[in-house]
Amino acid sequence: MKHKTIEIFLFIDALGWKIVNDHGFLTDMLPFRKKVDMQFGYSSSAIPTILSGKTPAEHGHLGLFRFAPEKSPFKVFSRLAWLFKPESFWNRGRVRHHLSKLLKKFYGFTGYFQLYRMPLWKLKYMDYCEKQDLFIAHGMGDIANLHDTLRAKGVNFHISDWHLSDDENFSAAQQAIENGKNFLFVYTASFDGVLHDHIHDETVIKAKLEAIKLQIEALYRKAEKFAENVHFTVFSDHGMTPLAGTVDIMQAIKMSGLIFGEDYGACFDSTMARFYYLNEKAKVVIADVMKGFPGHFLSCEEEKKYKIYREDRAFGDGIFILDAGIQIVPSDMGSKALNGMHGFIPENEHSPAAILSNISLPENIEHVSDYFNLMTERAEKL
Ligand SMILES: [Zn+2]
Numbered sequence: 001m002k003h004k005t006i007e008i009f010l011f012i013d014a015l016g017w018k019i020v021n022d023h024g025f026l027t028d029m030l031p032f033r034k035k036v037d038m039q040f041g042y043s044s045s046a047i048p049t050i051l052s053g054k055t056p057a058e059h060g061h062l063g064l065f066r067f068a069p070e071k072s073p074f075k076v077f078s079r080l081a082w083l084f085k086p087e088s089f090w091n092r093g094r095v096r097h098h099l100s101k102l103l104k105k106f107y108g109f110t111g112y113f114q115l116y117r118m119p120l121w122k123l124k125y126m127d128y129c130e131k132q133d134l135f136i137a138h139g140m141g142d143i144a145n146l147h148d149t150l151r152a153k154g155v156n157f158h159i160s161d162w163h164l165s166d167d168e169n170f171s172a173a174q175q176a177i178e179n180g181k182n183f184l185f186v187y188t189a190s191f192d193g194v195l196h197d198h199i200h201d202e203t204v205i206k207a208k209l210e211a212i213k214l215q216i217e218a219l220y221r222k223a224e225k226f227a228e229n230v231h232f233t234v235f236s237d238h239g240m241t242p243l244a245g246t247v248d249i250m251q252a253i254k255m256s257g258l259i260f261g262e263d264y265g266a267c268f269d270s271t272m273a274r275f276y277y278l279n280e281k282a283k284v285v286i287a288d289v290m291k292g293f294p295g296h297f298l299s300c301e302e303e304k305k306y307k308i309y310r311e312d313r314a315f316g317d318g319i320f321i322l323d324a325g326i327q328i329v330p331s332d333m334g335s336k337a338l339n340g341m342h343g344f345i346p347e348n349e350h351s352p353a354a355i356l357s358n359i360s361l362p363e364n365i366e367h368v369s370d371y372f373n374l375m376t377e378r379a380e381k382l
Contacts, residue, residue, distance in 0.1 A: 003182040006227040007378045008173075008219065009235065009371075011050070011185070012212065013043060014192035014342060016239020017352040023209055026216070030234060030356035037367045038238035038353045040306035042269070042343040043192070044112075046237035046353075046368055048134050051145045053372030055307035059143055061129045062308055062315040065118060065332060067265030067276045068127040073107055078124030091117065091335070107131070111139075112162070116333045125261055135159055135187070146185060146375065155379045156180065160187035170215045174222045182227065183379050186219070188212075192342075195240040199340030231378065233357040235371055240340040241350040244325025247293050249273050256285050267316065268331040271343035274316030286318065295322040306346065307369070324348040 017035040019025070027033075039046045039055070041062050048054070048061045056062045072078070089095060096115050104113040111130035118126065133139050137147050150157040158176035160169040166188040173186045191208060198204040216234070223230040250268055258264050264286060265276035273290075277283040290297070298319045303309035308319075322328065324344040329337045344351055353368055355361060365374060 003227040003382075005229040005231060005382055006177065006182045006184070006223045007231045007233075007375075007382060008184045008186065008223060009233050009375055010216065010219075011187050012191050012234060012236050013189040014195050014238060014240050015234070015236035015354055016350060017354040018239055018350055019195075019205065019209075020354045020356065023206060025209055026213060026234070026356055029216070029220075030232065030358050032357045032359060032361050034355050034361055034365055036235070036353040036355050036365065036370075038342075038346045038351050039368045040308055040346055042271075043237055044130060045308075048140060048145075049369045050235075050237065050371050051134050052140055052143050053369055053376075054143055055369055056315070057307050057310050059140060060310075060314060063267050063269045063272075063274060064112075064114070064116075064130060065126045065128055065267050066314060067125055067267060067274075067316070068314070069125045069261070069265075071127040072124050073128065073131075074103075074123035074126060077103065077106075078121060084120050087119075110136075117330060117335055118332045122260070122332075125265055126267075133162075135162055146372065149376055150183065150379055153376070153379060155183050155382060157183040157185070157379070159185045162187050162189070166190045166215075170219060173219055177219075177222050177226050180226075182382055185375070192240075195340045196338045197340075199240055199242050231357070231359050233355065233359075233361075233374075235355040235368075236353040237368055238342045238353050239350045240342055241325050241344050241348055243327060243337055243339050243341065244323075245294075246327050246329040246337045247322065248330070249290075249293060249320075249328050250330060252289050252292065253286065256289050258282055258285055268328050268333075269343060270327050270331050270333045270338075270341050271322050273320045273328060275318045275320070276313070277317045283317070290320050293320070293322070294326050295320055321345055324350070 039049045044064045045056045045062050048059045052059055100113055100115045109131045110133040139145050147159055158181040169186055169188060173184050176184060194208045220230055220232055263278055264282040267274045275286050298321060308315055327337045327341050355365055364370060
């Protein structure tokens with residue numbers, strides 16, 4: 001027996017509106033297309049937003065780390081930081097990767113966990129926001145995520161396992177259709193990785209988009225065998241902005257004489273520095289130091305507009321966003337600049353996300369937080 005309709009939502013990390021248009025991606029197959037405002041931040045804020053329809057102000061995820069000494073799960077480990085010498089060895093990418101794996105296991109984290117370049121001695125001041133797997137049942141605590149919502153509605157659904165490769169997730173999606181599922185949320189992340197390295201290489205991007213297209217067509221054909229109608233929708237979280245320069249904010253703040261953990265706390269993402277003022281002096285000194293950098297502190301109005309304003313200042317007392325294309329190097333996220341980066345202001349021409357579908361899209365899809373309602377409304381109609 002065939003389903004009347006199969007709904008497929010395919011998430012492609014970093015498939016920005018600009019690249020979609022520059023490459024005419026799937027214009028024939030998915031003619032209903034819209035530019036979508038990205039969620040301020042990067043995937044760590046966009047993914048929980050997409051999976052819950054809630055904003056970072058509500059779900060509490062902006063950067064992966066936040067300065068919160070009283071909440072840090074890493075206190076004991078961080079006290080051992082002096083054992084991890086020389087620092088250069090423990091800062092190597094592969095070593096960090098294995099150490100992240102060990103810590104993830106030790107703390108029982110099920111979410112996406114990477115230490116990136118966060119200094120080990122700083123960990124005791126830091127809380128980590130993605131301790132739980134956001135995709136699974138009760139993955140967002142009190143907030144109902146896509147899994148919880150679809151289950152409550154009795155939908156026969158499949159949601160990708162984000163730990164798997166894109167190939168594995170496309171295979172799992174095909175298998176889910178064979179197993180009778182008629183709502184699919186398929187997660188893919190490799191396009192983001194390609195763009196970080198090859199944003200300037202049209203040939204590489206074109207080849208990658210071509211490979212994705214083949215996987216989409218295969219999935220579509222499979223669904224056609226099991227349903228009278230296949231609703232296929234592709235959406236993304238943000239685009240990718242080419243590198244335009246780097247700044248060393250960490251060093252400048254260090255040179256100011258302020259003491260981390262006493263005067264101030266900070267998280268240095270690739271595109272924003274989030275400061276926590278522990279005294280009045282820190283606020284004045286940091287404001288002065290930051291005058292020398294290309295970017296600005298978000299105003300209260302901007303924080304509200306970008307849906308990241310919180311009374312408790314969990315994301316930082318002051319959030320300094322770099323001008324588009326300028327990366328903080330080194331940052332807590334890495335020691336080298338990447339050719340492309342996301343997480344600049346949503347208004348930058350490279351920032352917007354995209355939604356592409358083979359059936360018409362409602363007018364009210366304007367922001368990535370709107371995908372959630374679209375998915376749940378379509379699921380209700382199955
Ligand atoms: Zn990325």
